[in-house]
Amino acid sequence: MAKGTVSPEIIEELKKIVGEKYVYTDKDKLEPYSHDEVTDPHYMKEAQVVVLPASTEEVSKVVKLCYDNDIVMVPRAAGTGLAAGAVAIFGGVIISIERMNKILEIDMDNMVCVTEPGVTTSVLQEEVKKKGLFYAGDPCSGDSCFIGGNVATNAGGNRAVKYGVTREQVMGLEVVTPSGEVVMLGGKFRKNATGYMLMHLYIGSEGTLGIVTKVIVRLVALPKYQMDLLAVFDTLDAAIALTPKVMNAGITPVCVEFMDNASIKQVEIFLNEKLQHSDNGNYIIIQIAGDSEDVLDEQCEIIDELARKNNALDVLVANPAVIWKSRKAYLEADRARSLVFSMEDIVVPLTLIPEAVQLISRLSDKYKVAMHCAGHAGDGNVHIDILKDDRTQEEWEEMLPQIQGEIYEIVARMGGRLSGEHGIGYKRESLLEKYGNPIELELMKKVKRALDPKNIMNPGKVISINDEVPVE
Amino acid sequence: MAKGTVSPEIIEELKKIVGEKYVYTDKDKLEPYSHDEVTDPHYMKEAQVVVLPASTEEVSKVVKLCYDNDIVMVPRAAGTGLAAGAVAIFGGVIISIERMNKILEIDMDNMVCVTEPGVTTSVLQEEVKKKGLFYAGDPCSGDSCFIGGNVATNAGGNRAVKYGVTREQVMGLEVVTPSGEVVMLGGKFRKNATGYMLMHLYIGSEGTLGIVTKVIVRLVALPKYQMDLLAVFDTLDAAIALTPKVMNAGITPVCVEFMDNASIKQVEIFLNEKLQHSDNGNYIIIQIAGDSEDVLDEQCEIIDELARKNNALDVLVANPAVIWKSRKAYLEADRARSLVFSMEDIVVPLTLIPEAVQLISRLSDKYKVAMHCAGHAGDGNVHIDILKDDRTQEEWEEMLPQIQGEIYEIVARMGGRLSGEHGIGYKRESLLEKYGNPIELELMKKVKRALDPKNIMNPGKVISINDEVPVE
Missing domain, CATH: 3.30.70.2740 (Alpha-Beta Plaits)
Structure with missing residues (x-):
């Protein structure tokens, strides 16, 4: 059998594993899986078949079937990617983990959450917040992306300065290897020096080395206070230059974000709302957080002074809803244009x-x-x-x-x-x-x-070892 | 040539690369390299030759020579390991990075330090502290171990609860591969989603995949205030049980350490100093740090209350010099006995x-x-x-x-x-x-x-792929 083609017999086998209902072959059901958030048609490809396993066991069986039959597999989470990593460019079976969407455990004492990979990031954030804890991973697409996809791409987002990226949140991963074996890497502990840290190799490998079926993330204490500052400058240079000054002042911000004037103008058109200093401003958005309101006030004053010394046009405590709506609309605003x-x-x-x-x-x-x-x-x-x-x-x-x-x-x-x-x-x-x-x-x-070794787990993504040619 | 043997010709070649003075073959010079901190003779082996390159280029040349001649290499940092990872159990050339001991750059604006691997961890800590910054890695052997060894073992230490282990501090690594190629992995940036994160595979691989020749670590703001608390309990169970209670109270301690009563008694003998509650106590040492003295005082009160509710025999603000001397003497006290x-x-x-x-x-x-x-x-x-x-x-x-x-x-x-x-x-x-x-x-x-593939980079360590047999 040529790699990448899926016979009717294979489809029957897939149905036996996950149930008929969860093997998609109809054009209308396949369409959403033919692309991610990249809107360039060059990075779209109609999927042949999408399979939706409900458990690690089912994932393992699907993978073993594909492995035994040399069939290409494309692991897929929410499809919110920006690199066509979860599109079946080279054919084969898309394995979607969207049904594996349960938070398995919020373990307060060990300060971890054990979750299936198909849980939406913002759902995870909200559920642990209800228990008074904080999941620090925060990609801009948090309302739609899945935690499994965050792991696959080592998603970054807005809180990396203080808390690190997804990698820094992950303590354990259950992975199904390209031959269908299941292995738990890491666990509910912060330290591990037991051989090669394969977990860290899998994080960010974009589904090319296996499929993540369970994730253990660390939780931290919810900061009691939080503040968002907006500093506006007439050049982007001056805006960005504020960043090291703030960090050298003994302040560890949660994030330091920027938008250039062209982005601000575009977002203004998209939201149809007047944005501050949109005529000539460049934004720096600084979020600070901590357990002391006094310390935040002090930090706020320091940042204000540093920004004004750097010739800021304006420095203000921002309405978080407004400022983050603007920042997060960056991508959509450009897409709308x-x-x-x-x-x-x-x-x-x-x-x-x-x-x-x-x-x-x-x-x-x-x-x-x-x-x-x-x-x-x-x-x-x-x-x-x-x-x-x-x-x-x-x-x-x-x-x-x-x-x-x-x-x-x-x-x-x-x-x-x-x-x-x-x-x-x-x-x-x-x-x-x-x-x-x-x-x-x-x-x-x-x-x-x-x-x-068979080059069947999301081949042609990240690195090409075989000069793969996209299917027609 | 049999793997692991080093001919006089090879020794001559090594001398050409690093200089005659830096190739040790005399018994007295070799002795310190025949063991690490493991005192069991089973884990010692007399080295045949130790070579001390002064630069990445020299490391690369030495490695290429060994690679071309199928000679086993054993990368070695300060030799403070506790797993015989840097001992030439299987013969070959010990490559010591002790001469590569310069801090190359403290980059205040990017909040990173670029260093050679042979810099002592405490020296790195002190040098960045002089600039008002903080290197968070802190293995107990910090006064003697090298940063390169910290990377090789993914050293943990005392501040992992708040800051993570060595892995979380590393932003970039220069590595010499087993065939002598030099590659820079990562860099002066916190985010990276550019292919497989080989840097994280190398961290903790104990010199079995290559030799680290340069390290970029992140620096953070120095916390303004710090406090060490000692809580004493009559059972270890009760002592340990305090930990999740503290972490669930919204406190992120820098560390939570423990010592059982037998350890305390042994340290007391070793230091020849009376330790508090050494008759029947089990210790929990909690370090908290932050930018607000008020918040620390509050946290201190919360911990005190939690500890007393947990039937603590005593809770006190500890003299850091005394309490950490006791904790860090644990290993030496046992060795002395x-x-x-x-x-x-x-x-x-x-x-x-x-x-x-x-x-x-x-x-x-x-x-x-x-x-x-x-x-x-x-x-x-x-x-x-x-x-x-x-x-x-x-x-x-x-x-x-x-x-x-x-x-x-x-x-x-x-x-x-x-x-x-x-x-x-x-x-x-x-x-x-x-x-x-x-x-x-x-x-x-x-x-x-x-x-x-030649299995010449620290073979038989971590995992054995060839049933290596120790040299006689």
Whole structure:
């Protein structure tokens, strides 16, 4: 059997494992699985079959069936990805974990939550909050993404400065390997020096080494007080430059976010609401949190003073609902203007963000294309939306790789990386191959070959070991 | 050439790379490299040759020479390990990174320190403190261990509850692969979703996948205030049971340490100083830190109340110098009583520590052997010193594996692991093989085979892929 094709017999076997109802082959049911949040048709592919197992045991049986028959598998969580990692570009069976959506245990004494991978991140956050605890992972898509997908992409989000990314929240993972074996990595303990930390290899491997079927995350104490500050500057340089000053003042913010003026203007149009200083402002949003209102007030004063010294146009305590609605609308606002756009997700040392953004802005003039910048100043993660607008798909596909090439060369010179939190998936696989460090890539390929020798677990994503060709 | 033997020609080549002075072959110079902190002669082996490169380039050249000639390499940092990971049990060349001892950069704005691996952990702590910043990694051996060794074993220590272990501090690693290639993994940024996180695979791999030649660690704001509390209980159960109560009260301590009464008595003898409640006490030491003295005072009151409700014999604000001297003397006190002893390093969910310790205590009676418990209650990491005392080496070698077997079966039943922070090395390799999860072990072996196909980078440590036999 050719890899990637699924025979009627296989479909029958799949139905025996998960029940007829949970094997989708009808076009209308398959459509939502043909893409993620990337709206470029280049990164969409109609799925042949989607299977929805309800348990680890069912996942294991499905995987064993595929393994024995050399069938490609594509693990999929909520489909909110931004790198086409969960799209069946190379055919095969999409294994969706959406039915595995139960929180199994909130263990107050060990300060952990044990959950199935299909639980929505915001649901997890809310459930533990009811118990007075805090799950610190917080991707912008928290209302729709699943915790399993967060693990697969090592989702970052807004609280990484203080709490770290998804990786720092995970204490244990149950994984189904490409041959269908089930293994628990890590557990309900913070320390572990028992051999290679495979758990950390699986985190961020985007479903190319196995399928996550259970997650143990750490919980922390809910901070008692929280405050959001908005500082507005007339240049992005000045805005970003505030970040190290705040961190050097002995303050550990929860996050430091930024939006450039073009992004603010676009969000204003999208929300149809006047935003502060939208005429010429660039935003820095700083969230601070802690157990002492006095300390927060002090930190607030320090930040105010630092911002004004840095020639801020305005510094104010922000209404969190308003300011975060604006920040989180960044992506949707750009999508509303130009359905097709490319969202880049670079990381550089935070002090180099101004230079990176300046160099990247020049590309906007050079290619006469709209580019909006926003992101996470506190951890060096810059999102750049490159908008297709009314270009033809052909013009777009010719121009985009040139711009990406120039961006990634800037990033490489700065010691940065292609993706901070969205992952490589299919979208950036060839870009990683081109702009990544060849020694590092060879090591990654060795790992992939070792752990998925048949190359059937989400092949052609992250790294290509076999020059996979997309199915027609 | 047989693997593990080093010819005079090879020694000449080594001298050409690092200089004659930095290739040791004299018995007296080799002696310190024949062991780590494990005092059992079973885990010692006279080294044949030790080479001390001064730079990444020299490390790379040495590794290439060994690779081309199939010679076993044993990377070594300060030799303070507790698992014989850096001892040349299987012969070959010890590559010591002790000359690579410069802090390269304290980058205030990016809040990172870039350092060579041979810098002593406490030196790193002190140097960044001079700049008003804080390096949170803090193994008990901080005054002597190197940061490179911390990375190799993913050293834990005393601040893991609040700040995580070494892994959580590391942002970037320069690594020399088993074939001598140099690669930079990670960098000066908190977020990274650019392919497999090989950096996290290398952290804790105990020099079996390559040699760390540069480390980038994150720095955080120095907490303004700090307080150490000592709560004393008449049973260890009651002592440990305080931990989840404190953490559930909305307090995130820096650490929660414990010492059982036998340990306290032993330390008292060793230090020749009266310790509080040494007659019948079991200690819980809680460190809290933060930016508000008021909040610390509040937390202090809450802990006091919780401890008294839990029938504490005494609760007091401790003199940090005194209490930490006692806690850190645990290992030396046992060594002073019995030069040969085995320090176990299990992890279990923290709520199961009392049950684990109770079951383990019974082994002390069963085998009529002294066993002292202390460790890190806040992260489930329990050290158990099993003392040889006046047994013969033969009796000891017969008894110890039986006790370890019983301990590890208890740990496995509790979903725990063999090592929380000391690593597997050579000492626990066969124990991991016996008591580890076979699926997980097979995955580890696949990774080792993939990244060190010649099996020359610290073979026989952590996992054995070739049934290595120690050299005579």
